[in-house]
Amino acid sequence: SSNLRKTYTERAAVHPNPCARTFLELMERKRSNLSVAVDVTSKTELLEIAGKVGPYICLLKTHIDIVNDFDQDLVDQLKALSKKHDFMIFEDRKFADIGNTVKLQYGFGIYRIASWADITNCHSVPGEGIISGLKEIGLPLNRGLLLLAEMSSAGSLATGAYTAATVAMARRHQDFVIGFIAMRRMDAEDEGGDFIVMTPGVSLDVAGDGLGQQYRTPREVVVESGGDVVIVGRGIYGKGKNVEEQAKRYRDAGWEAYLERVRR
Numbered sequence: 001s002s003n004l005r006k007t008y009t010e011r012a013a014v015h016p017n018p019c020a021r022t023f024l025e026l027m028e029r030k031r032s033n034l035s036v037a038v039d040v041t042s043k044t045e046l047l048e049i050a051g052k053v054g055p056y057i058c059l060l061k062t063h064i065d066i067v068n069d070f071d072q073d074l075v076d077q078l079k080a081l082s083k084k085h086d087f088m089i090f091e092d093r094k095f096a097d098i099g100n101t102v103k104l105q106y107g108f109g110i111y112r113i114a115s116w117a118d119i120t121n122c123h124s125v126p127g128e129g130i131i132s133g134l135k136e137i138g139l140p141l142n143r144g145l146l147l148l149a150e151m152s153s154a155g156s157l158a159t160g161a162y163t164a165a166t167v168a169m170a171r172r173h174q175d176f177v178i179g180f181i182a183m184r185r186m187d188a189e190d191e192g193g194d195f196i197v198m199t200p201g202v203s204l205d206v207a208g209d210g211l212g213q214q215y216r217t218p219r220e221v222v223v224e225s226g227g228d229v230v231i232v233g234r235g236i237y238g239k240g241k242n243v244e245e246q247a248k249r250y251r252d253a254g255w256e257a258y259l260e261r262v263r264r
């Protein structure tokens, strides 16, 4: 598809969405298309890993609701790290309710996600109202939304007509939807849009986790399937791993794959 061989810079230059533009520019400036998924349950551990991977990532992916000792200071410190190391923050919230409810979940409650997360995501299963609801909160803050067009887990129901309808929904909301969680490039951009594809289920060492997760390598994701961002979790901070070493390793693998893809 048309954006496949374009550099992140070339795409940023013509992208109509400010959040997408900022993110594409950041990737090129930092020479990283690596997002680290930090699924840990303590504030100290989350901040420690974020500090270690910070220099290597374009995007920190959080599940803020699994942190036992969440407080506003955690958010303040994550924001400070994102400034210090130049990365954006993606709360992988996977909203899935009606527009009015997700609006409240996004903007209010303990987490006030919209106040600190540059990017969040949602399921398309409720229909288009979910995007409209989130947009009311997120757009004035220059936030971006990803739709879950596909998932990495075995037996995912997000396939075929569901995936196609999700892409069509995104095309109608390009002021707020900046891309997809998907396992491959989505066809939408052949019609003139530019959606950033972020792909979880990435490992250089293992094929699965025994709970349905399915892994592919950065090269398979970026070169063979056209993904823009590789999302790596336990491959970087799992038991016995040197976090900085692994972050560098995955950053290099992701960036090499990107260079191979856009090479002309």
Ligand code: 5IU
Binding pocket: 037, 038, 039, 063, 092, 148, 150, 151, 152, 153, 181, 200, 201, 202, 209, 213, 231, 232, 233, 234, 235
């Ligand atoms: N994640 C997936 N697959 C998906 C979606 C999200 O793995 O389809 I949507 C999340 C879950 C976890 C991270 O936070 O991405 C992957 O972590 P591991 O690399 O540790 O499997």
